[in-house]
Amino acid sequence: MGSHHEQVKLTSAELSYLWSTYMADSMSVCVFTYFLKNVEDRQIEKLMAHSIDLSKQHLEKIRQIFAKEEIQVPIGFIEKDVNTKAKRLFTDTFYIKYMKQMTNGGITTYGRVLQHIYRQDIRGFFSKCLTSTVQLYNEITEVLIDKGLDSRPPTIPYPQKNEFVQKQSFLLEGLGRREALTGEEVSQLQFNIETNQIGTSLATAFSQVTGTKKVRDYMLRGKEIALKHISVFGDYLKNNSLPVPMSFDHEVTDSTESPFSDKLMMFHFGLMMYAGIGNYGAAISASRKSDLVVDFTRLSGEILKYAEDGVNILIANEWLEQPPLAISREELAKD
Template sequence: MNNYSVAIACSAREDIYDYFSHNFTEANMLHKKALKLMLSKGLNVRPPYLSPPKKAGYIKKQRFLTGWFGERRPLNGMEISNLFSNILRNALGIATLIGFAQVANSKEVRQYMERGKEITAKHAEVLGSVMRENDLPVPMTLETEVTDCTTFVFSDKLIMYHTTTLNAAVLGFYGFSLAASHRRDLGHQYTRLSTEIAAYCEDGANIMINNGWLEEPPMASDRQQLADG
């Protein structure tokens, strides 16, 4: 839904606009069905509850931004929402990478999945520690949901494609979380974690390039090359 909404905003041609709008609606309905199913089975992981404010308030002191030194203020609703959602995404990432590592055919791809699992688990722990500091519940991870299947069911190319796509999504969510977090320590954490994911993304792109799996997107004309003949 996030990607389709961006595509809608970038579309000017009516048929392309309608195409992405249709896809967004389908994704939205699928999400609604999945949510209702999880709620009916008691599987939906609910975010922490916050006490409703008694009246509207305004920030009067710079210490609202404090995070590295001095007394840290409690997390606000937006910061909690992003921390909680990013932990859930990392939990999904851990389970996905464990499964991919079990069925990958190439040693190089398998090692890349295992490295990603370690990075993702560390990120979940870092973000979870911030929640625990504020006496907030941390969602559990999903390793136990992965079966013991080791059958080669997905091509290494498909595994790498899905992994690099997830990496790009994580970078986008970390960037949004960074912009929405006022405490300086949270900004530092998201910047640090984003740098680590970016390096992991680059290594994944190199694997795909070396194996001839990375499709080249449409490119702008090289005007200098055209001028030089």
């Protein structure tokens, strides 16, 4: 049964997701190899080693699939994209918070990918990616709680009786805005503040170490955008007397020696931008508060424009590998 499925050509979705997974995992191996060189905490070191191991397994499996299908393996990110001898750029606290965000993104991505996979062997691969990432996420969360580093979402009152919404203004408040947030809205606000905080820390670090003015300016602009978004989301929490997660920009050292190529840093930032757009989309679907929906929609557009400018920098420097494309019938007609 399995071999019959494996004779079927990969669908466009299967090919594209394998290709983009290869790119992301090759980047992760570079990033974590550098982190591993200067991590001090043994628990965090163990989680990092586990993370590298998973990424290497994914790369090997995709290489095998591509060899069998006679597909060109992407270059991705290789040894020349990382300098493991570079001075320490981040603290151990940043490392574990970064790992939590990355595994979080992995769970979301693999869950979405699986809905578009038909071939049995590819389904098996992405299912394994999902379960192993969930396991790693749980291990990371345990260590964060154990060290008192996890910012748990705030509590809201437990419902004491069954109630029904009395007015449509719960959804469409018009000028009389509903001040109280639902539990899901609180959770989305906190989550998106934390992802933007990872973004500001990376922007701070990358702008310090890049030797390219365009990349530096791009990172600093990204930091400005992320800080603005944190402020918008933080105001909603403050207005409900709820705590705002603490920034961790101080977890970046003063090193100016780059551990990563500009190509890797720009690609990494791009991945985060598109993940951010997805996160804002999820927040919009979870919100019933019109001003919140308007803000998430408006800020999504801002990220999209910023991400597009980043793609232009990647293209201008020939840093952007072309993903698998469908046949252009128009181009064929010209020949």
